[in-house]
Amino acid sequence: MSSVDEIVLPAPADFHVHVRQGPMCDLVVPHVSQGGIRTAYVMPNLIPPLTTTDAVIEYRNHLQNLDPKTQWLMTLYLHPDVTPDEIRKASKAGISGVKSYPRGVTTNSSSGIEDYTVYYPVFRAMEEEGMVLNLHGEVPSDPDQNISILNAEKHFLTHLRKLAHNFPKLRIVLEHATTSEAISTVLELPSNVACTITAHHLYLTIDTVAPQPHHFCKPLAKEPKDRKALQEAIKSGNPKFFLGSDSAPHPTTSKAPGLVEGGEPSPCAAGVYTSPILVPLVATLLESFGALERLEGYVSSHGRRFYNVPPERGQELKLKRVKGQKVPSILRGEGTEVVPFWAGKDLDWEIVE
Template structure:
């Protein structure tokens, strides 16, 4: 049995940091383990322009603990009024590494998202020209589509037609949750990547609903059937360069999770790497954890693999993780896998 694992320091290719007191409270949880992260722009108001992205980056850097080595990789929120020239300038400066597509109403703070895709084609054409990735929240939001089918319908009706229309557009299918997502990403070629979250490798929809509603397992895209979870596990542990880690770690204070209309999101920044070591060990794929967490993402984003290293250690006693992170905005519950974890990051 492997007791020690040494990998390049990992990156998180899909992360929510929020702002203000929440940012101050939860940023150290990511900066402790991850060298870089793609930062989601769905603040209120959203991060739409290069100027707003620069200001948000500065707030993140100001909130870093002393001595922390962490680089926020900024994104812009795609709206029907986004200026292609502003996007191109932000990319050319190195400030912005991607643009985020939220179909309007798909998830938290997505109401400014896209309804009419024809209106954003000039931006997408410019992105295809300059090689700037489009990160997609891959769900349709039409009322007649069942919430468990939103991802598959998005692939068929929006993503595939878009990629046929703009074959040069580089696309990340964020937080895929289905067999259909796994299969489409596998056949998508070099211009397509897919992130997989930690929590979707662990929970299926039963974890949310059986024995009472578990609000801290509720996320969007919602966890699906067990067959989909198993497909995600096979993809993540395959070593295929199309798949890489994007935790979608999404903090909400407990009062807004444990609520009559609870917020969507699982907070996994604190314990993702030990959880992934456990998963990859179960799948007999510890030798492929480096590809998933540290190598495939940089390759897609055309960035170097981190030179710094991370050591993961397996011990006999279960690792203890904090139940909550206390922030100035309120307590945030850390994702609980529901079983003992014997891996930890060596500090």
């Protein structure tokens, strides 16, 4: 397939995307379809988090008003407000899943959970309703147990195994895997467990994150052997693995060092922004490690099959080979701006309008 100059894909889908709120939302929502995505699975970690069906539906209506061409699939934020009754209400309203964030591990996760067992009645209701449980696969850092952002994913895998065992009919997605151990664990577990892999984790390692704040995300990119395991998972064509970009825009002021009250340097926000270039970027990356023939499965059919979201007619995407298609250095909207991943670098593929 590496010799072809044109590819047609059936309705690419991104099963993990952040589109924020306020001016940033207005800027980035059109970028989702611009990057080739027809169906977007939206994360609920807003301020405040989306813990009720009514709040999720209001947000979905806002996104549909901004871009009615995109199919917006919605999620609830796992929280004490999310009860079995709320799950049943959400299911009737067409909400697709529930996202779990361990407390404090990433952007807007201060309301995240600390104990999964208290939510077992919620997970049983989700099994009955056919909703998907999406897991941010890290545990909070703990110096006494030598847990840090470098090994937080490995420590989470025991929770994944336990949930998969206790809820064999619940569809579970380990989000944005970054380690070889995560890939091995997903492969060992039954077919109700799947895994998203981001575009940026197919490229980054810890060496390329350290000097570049726009490469900093959570979970953190790991070692070359871990990147290789992610690439091999895609290259295998195993349907357990599919695209969830975790595209997460932050204003440039949140990524670049500044000063906060008291004169201390401000922290760097965690997030990599890939939406505007997503499908051409994925094609470029897969071709670089000999997996271009797996593009359709990775960006469309595997995820759609797991989520039971068939492609709609007329939503095919055509790519053509290109030379010198440079990624813009910055994208500006009303009152905000964001730097995309691979800014200033060349893509090998572009979308044919």
